[in-house]
Amino acid sequence: MYPTTPDGRYFVVKQQLWRCSNPSLPAAKREAFVAELMSARRAVKEAKRAEDAQALKSARARVNEAKIGLGERGPVWW
Numbered sequence: 001m002y003p004t005t006p007d008g009r010y011f012v013v014k015q016q017l018w019r020c021s022n023p024s025l026p027a028a029k030r031e032a033f034v035a036e037l038m039s040a041r042r043a044v045k046e047a048k049r050a051e052d053a054q055a056l057k058s059a060r061a062r063v064n065e066a067k068i069g070l071g072e073r074g075p076v077w078w
Contacts, residue, residue: 009078022071030070037066 002011010017021030040062047055068074 007078009076019072019076022077024077025071033066033069037063037070040066 002013004011004020005017008023009020011020012018025033040059043059044056044063047053047059064073071077
C-alpha cells in the first residue's frame, strides 16, 4: 500500500501525488467502474499490440471515463 497524504485525498508513488478514488462511492458502483477500467486497460494493450490508432483512442477514452467515475480525474470529490 502506498502512503497517503494526511487529508486522504492523494497517495504518493515515487514522490508524485496521485488522486485517490472517491471513498463515498457505493461498493457496487466502485466495482463496476473498476471492472470497466480493467477492461479498458486491456483494450489499450490490445490496440497497441495491433497498432490500431482508432481502437487505441477509443480504449483510452474508456479509461478516462472510468477514472472520472471513480473520482480519480475530473471534478474533485471533496
